[in-house]
Amino acid sequence: xxxxxxxxxxxxxxxxxxxxxxxxxxxxxxxxxxxxxxxxxxxxxxxxxxxxxxxxxxxxxxxxxxxxxxxxxxxxxxxxxxxxxxxxxxxxxxxxxxxxxxxxxxxxxxxxxxxxxxxxxxxxxxxxxxxxxxxxxxxxxxxxxxxxxxxxxxxxxxxxxxxxxxxxxxxxxxxxxxxxxxxxxxxxxxxxxxxxxxxxxxxxxxxxxxxxxxxxxxxxxxxxxxxxxxxxxxxxxxxx
Numbered sequence: 001x002x003x004x005x006x007x008x009x010x011x012x013x014x015x016x017x018x019x020x021x022x023x024x025x026x027x028x029x030x031x032x033x034x035x036x037x038x039x040x041x042x043x044x045x046x047x048x049x050x051x052x053x054x055x056x057x058x059x060x061x062x063x064x065x066x067x068x069x070x071x072x073x074x075x076x077x078x079x080x081x082x083x084x085x086x087x088x089x090x091x092x093x094x095x096x097x098x099x100x101x102x103x104x105x106x107x108x109x110x111x112x113x114x115x116x117x118x119x120x121x122x123x124x125x126x127x128x129x130x131x132x133x134x135x136x137x138x139x140x141x142x143x144x145x146x147x148x149x150x151x152x153x154x155x156x157x158x159x160x161x162x163x164x165x166x167x168x169x170x171x172x173x174x175x176x177x178x179x180x181x182x183x184x185x186x187x188x189x190x191x192x193x194x195x196x197x198x199x200x201x202x203x204x205x206x207x208x209x210x211x212x213x214x215x216x217x218x219x220x221x222x223x224x225x226x227x228x229x230x231x232x233x234x235x236x237x238x239x240x
Contacts, residue, residue, distance in 0.1 A: 034125045036090040037132075037179055038071075039190060041082035042112075042119040049083055052115040056084060057234050059108055069129065070235035072136055074146055074192075079228030082120075085148060086235075087136075087179075087192070089129040122184030126177060135177045136194050137236035144194050145201045148228045150187035157221035158188055164221060165189055167214035187226075201229070 044052045056073055071088035101109070126132065138144040153161040162180070169176040169191065176193040195201040218225075 033128050035092055035128050036094050036182070037124045037126050038086075038088040038090055038094075039122045039124055039179065039184070040086040040088070040119065041080075042084050042086075043081060043117040044083045045115055045117050048115040052112070053084065053233060055108070055111045055115065056086060070237055072132070072236040073233035074148065074230035075233050077145075077229045077231055080148070080226055082228075084233070085228075085230065087132070089132070090123075094123070120185060122187075122190075123182045124179035124184075124190065125182055126179040132177050133236055135175055136192060138194065138232055142196070144196060144232050145198050146195070146230045146232070147191075147193045147201070148230050149191045149193075149225055150185070151189045151191070151218075151225045152187050152223045153189075153221055154223045161218070161221040162189065164214050164217045165191060171214065 042052070042056075053073075053075065069089060071086045074085050074087075076083050076085075136146070151161060151165065165178050169178050172193055175195070176191060179190050179192075181188050181190075195204060
């Protein structure tokens with residue numbers, strides 16, 4: 001295939017150590033499988049947000065090679081500068097082409113450009129799509145609320161920040177997803193958490209932090225973060 005290839009390599013580094021049989025340990029469990037995600041944020045032109053939302057909701061897969069899924073689309077309510085965030089699974093390998101764009105993408109761009117002030121794109125890695133769907137896609141008829149938080153670590157503290165964020169995700173009862181930056185925005189991680197309602201969000205946000213609350217460790221390793229509250233627009237299910 002002609003064009004420019006961008007590939008995210010997913011795997012783990014195996015370390016070898018000399019040990020005597022008496023102290024040999026069981027091999028570590030295999031690393032959880034990861035997939036590539038395209039995180040797209042867009043700011044609508046003045047007065048154009050309803051039209052922009054409709055364009056994104058009705059977008060079609062640009063070509064047969066793209067994953068046949070509807071991306072998860074959330075709308076800003078409080079916080080960040082963007083109006084819409086779109087999270088699209090790209091499998092384990094994704095290629096950007098420098099030749100002519102497929103016709104569906106050209107048609108989509110022609111609709112979006114007049115409705116858009118600015119946009120930003122970041123490629124990330126995260127858990128498999130089925131895990132993301134289970135965490136973020138609401139039940140039919142539900143009206144969930146989401147927090148979308150990006151994090152940048154202090155220099156030399158990225159792995160420590162990741163460990164704390166992993167602990168927070170583990171305590172979310174399967175309602176959070178953590179995506180790790182590969183190319184794009186200046187943040188290192190973005191976390192998306194689903195709540196059943198505004199009341200549920202408020203209850204969680206006002207609950208007192210216990211002494212073992214991992215969020216208390218964030219300030220130790222975090223340089224900056226930005227919180228945005230968002231609501232569900234659509235997507236996240238396989239195309240029929």
